[in-house]
Amino acid sequence: MNSTKFLFLHKQINGWRSWFSKCLLLLVSLFIISTQPAYAGLDNDLYDGNIFVVYAGNGSLVPPRQTLTQTLAEHKPIFLAFYLDDSSDSKRYAISISRVQEFYGRVAEIMPINVDTIPSKETYDPTEPGYYYSGSVPQVVVFNKSGEVVLNKKGQVPYEEIDDQFRKIFDLLPRTETAQLKRRAFNEFSSELAK
Secondary structure (H helix, E strand, O other): OHHHHHHHHHHHHHHHHHHHHHHHHHHHHHHHHHOOOOOOOOOOOOOOOOHHHHOOOOHHHOOOOOOHHHHHHOOOOEEEEEEOOOOHHHHHHHHHHHHHHHHHOOOOEEEEEEHHHOOOOOOOOOOOHHHOOOOOOOEEEEEOOOOOEEEEEEOOOOHHHHHHHHHHHOOOOOHHHOOOOOOOOOOHHHHHHOO
C-alpha cells in the first residue's frame, strides 16, 4: 500500500513540475516576443548613447575640461555647442563639433553642453551656458579672447563659418590662402558625415 501511495504522489509531483515548467516556458517566450529591439539611429530622435562617441568617434569632448566661468577668466577663446543626445540634428552635427576640436582644441576651449544639464531658472549670469542658449539644438556660440560673442547661430552651422571666426580670433590666413586640410574618418558614421 505504501508503495502504491508513493507512486501516486510521485506521478502528481512530476505532473505538477511539468505543468509549472510549461507555464514558465510560455511566460519567457511571451516576454521575448513582446520586447522591442532598440531602433535608435542617426535619422531618429531616440537615445542611443553619447553622440560624440557613437557618431563622431570622439569621446574626449564630454564632459568639457573647464567650466565657462573658468575659461572666461583665462581669456581663452571658447566654442560652445548646445546639443541633445536624443536629437537627430545633434547626432548629425556631432562630426562638425569634433572637427572644430581637431583643429582648435589645443588653443580654444571646446565645450559641448547637453541642454538637459542646464539648470532651469529665471535668469542666468553671462558666465553660465544657460545665458546663451536660445531654445533649439544644435546651437553654436563662439567667444573671442575678450569674452565677446562673435558668432551665435542655431542649426547646422557649417564648419567653414566657425573656422572663419577662429581664423579672425587667431589672426590666421584666410582659408583661400592655405592648404586644404582633410580629416581622417574614425568610423562608418563619421566617414559618411564628413563628406
